[in-house]
Amino acid sequence: MSQEQDLLIKGHEYDGIKEFDNPLPGWWLITFYATIIFAFIYVIHYEFGGGPTLSQELEVAMKEVQAAKPAASAAPQESEEELMKKAQDPKLLAIGAEVFTGKCASCHGNELQGLIGPNLTDKYWIHGKGKITDMLTVIKAGVADKGMPPWDGILKQDEMIAVSGFILSKKGSNPANPKAPQGEPVE
């Protein structure tokens, strides 16, 4: 206790609160100095030492992302017939139905009757001539002016084929409350 008395600072008393004269804890002081040194090194490196800027770092990262993407031409381009054959696989049609409900139905309607986007069951086409490859192109790239989002990168290639097949399979299904025809008729 006498040691404690020595530590008390004379004359420091406020409403009964006294103060000890303990030194700054060593580990605390080292931490403080370490953060200050880190700050200097960091600022010097990134602001004066030629460290990469955020946009440079982004550029590098995006190049890596691009490099990882399989080149479009490298993948064998499937023909209309091959695609149509693939799209009639009942397993794939089931996947297509699922994708449609999750991603497409909010704009094209649960029965494909058209809502915000066009009716997909009639014989009228806005973009294309009735081929599955036409449909795939629209799904992939979207139609920015009309508000159709591009699905490339969000849906996988197989999912896009599946949903295209599903949509074509519903052609002529005559749902209730169809949206008025848009585009050109394709027989």
Add this chain to the structure above:
Amino acid sequence: MENQKSLQLEKVTYDDKIVKAFVLAMLTFAGVAFLAGLLAALQLAYWPFNMNLEWITFGRLRPLHTNAAIFAFAGNAVFAGVYYSTQRLCKTRLFNDTLSWLHFWGWQAIILSAAITLPLGYSQGKEYAELEWPIDIAIAVIWVVFAVNFFGTLAKRKEKHIYVAIWFYIATILTVAMLHIVNSIEYPVSFMKSYPVWAGIQDALVQWWYGHNAVAFFLTTPFLGLMYYFIPKAVNRPVYSYRLSIVHFWALIFLYIWAGPHHLLNTAMPDWAQTLGMVFSVMLWAPSWGGMINGLLTLRGVWHLIRTEPIVKFLVTAVTFYGMSTFEGPLLSIKSVNNLGHYTDWIIGHVHGGALGWNGFMAFGMAYYLIPKLWRTELHSKSLANTHFWVALLGILLYYISMWASGITQGLMWRAIDVQGNLVYPDFVETVMKIVPLYWIRALGGLLFLIGFLIMIYNVIKTIQGAPANQYDTEVQVPVAVGHDTHPEKGHRKLEGLVTVFSVLSLIAVLVGSVIEIYPTLNLSKYVKEENAVEPYTPLELAGRDIYIAEGCYVCHSQMIRQLPGDVLRYGKASTIEESMYDHPFQWGSKRTGPDLARTGKKYPDLWHYRHMIDPRAVTPKSIMPNYPWLADKSTDFVGLRKKVAVMKALGVPYDDNTLAQADVMAEKQAKEIAEGLKAQGVTQDGLERKQVVALIAYLQSLGQKGKNKGVKDDKAVASSL
């Protein structure tokens, strides 16, 4: 003679009534803040809790919750503690009773006006600074009243030196005044509507300089002052280290003010500002822990009190949470960690560790200490206070841990890129579904915290009911004059006797970082590249933007695509400084409960937006966004648009004379076009063109579409256009 005079005693009566009033106000508004918080938590877990009521929909409720927690609950707690301790530390009654009561009633009136205007949608769209200009002025006036009363009390003190608690109070009062005034410089459009003079990155920097330091100087420094008074009093032990007090006080207030830009990491904010924000945050770690060390080590030798004394339990746990939050803060300020944590619930967890743990438990501990003393009785039940402690602590832990899990989970999902360079979870709502269960756990945590608080209220009511009828203020005998030491003083000790010099030095300490960081961005044009130049909003888009702000959309949606691959792949090209250069206020946001909207324009048709606003689940089946049916009923204010455009022009937005003169006509024309488009697609509603939803659609469709050059518009083939 001097010495003899200092031996003479006089009677001083402390003003306990004002402290009682602030304690009761604190407890009242704590209830409001906690209830609003619980409802907000439930709304996120289960959207029907929004109840289709515009006044309490999440976007308006969240500002009400944060303002109530910060300014009403914590504010009244600070005023109670400052007034109680300052009188005793200075051995004198408060400077002026009239000022004390003006302060009290003025502050409660401000809170009441906030509680009315925020649910009505009067908002400036700046976090923790939502209140409109007449209330901003009232806040400044009442704060000055507080300052005069406080410094007046120091001037007539009977203690030569000012104790460390007072240092923190001084820094608080001066800095909060500076922050509030600078951040609230705004140009009124009408009663209850104004635009801040700051725009884009200026506004971002000023707002987060304010926002971060509201945490620093409204929720940290005053509570450290309270800690320095109430912990030594509660455990009857000397403060651990006077030297540590000096070092950590000055280091803390000098470094804190720089840290604001850590809220803007990886954004379009210039790199140098981000770097400063990060390194100053890292350097803040030790000064913050200095406070924790001094608080905790004051208990050396009396640790056993934690077992038996609920007051000590609350205070010590509060300091522990302070230590956790001030370690987590610098950690989150590191750019690469922030990459993961920003916009997620991790930040929400971090804030609540500080708010519930540090501020909440300090305030509760202080209240359990003060109430029996002020009402001259014993606490009704110690065991109920213990129960409060454990229930509330469990609540905080559930809150904190669920938000950690939620934030890190969602942050990882957002940025996950597969081997083919595609997002693994491209569908935003998928990442939301994953964390909804955690939202329920968070709500449970909030409920427990509230239950603990209700136990306290019962205990307090019982205590006050059992108090003696004869209530009187504390009387003490103090020396007539301040004693003089015979030996001369040196260094900091001398400074502690010179309040004015001390205050000026504190102000300089907080001014240095403020000026260095904010001054360069005032010259906005330096950062604006001509090839990225944008057009101002059309009058209708401006009207829609005001609706966006009033509904608090920024509470859940950011408008800032960070310079990170995950952001770019999901939302498009990284946002530029120019894209928000005419945004008074900026709307970069701080949280993505929903997706970023910076490039949402033209992504969906008008009809999609119409259906989405009335019922988000009509287009996104699993959305947790509230319905906004009233937007299709309420009318847009076309008449006020000329004034709004004129104010924008006065603030430097380049509107031409034609737009200035024809703002309402132009807006009506654009609204008609949108409404006709919607009608052609089957929307049947009379007078649709006059409804708010149309203006809001116009604004949303303009986001990311205002570039003068086509290059900015390109959102396809994002990566190659970088």
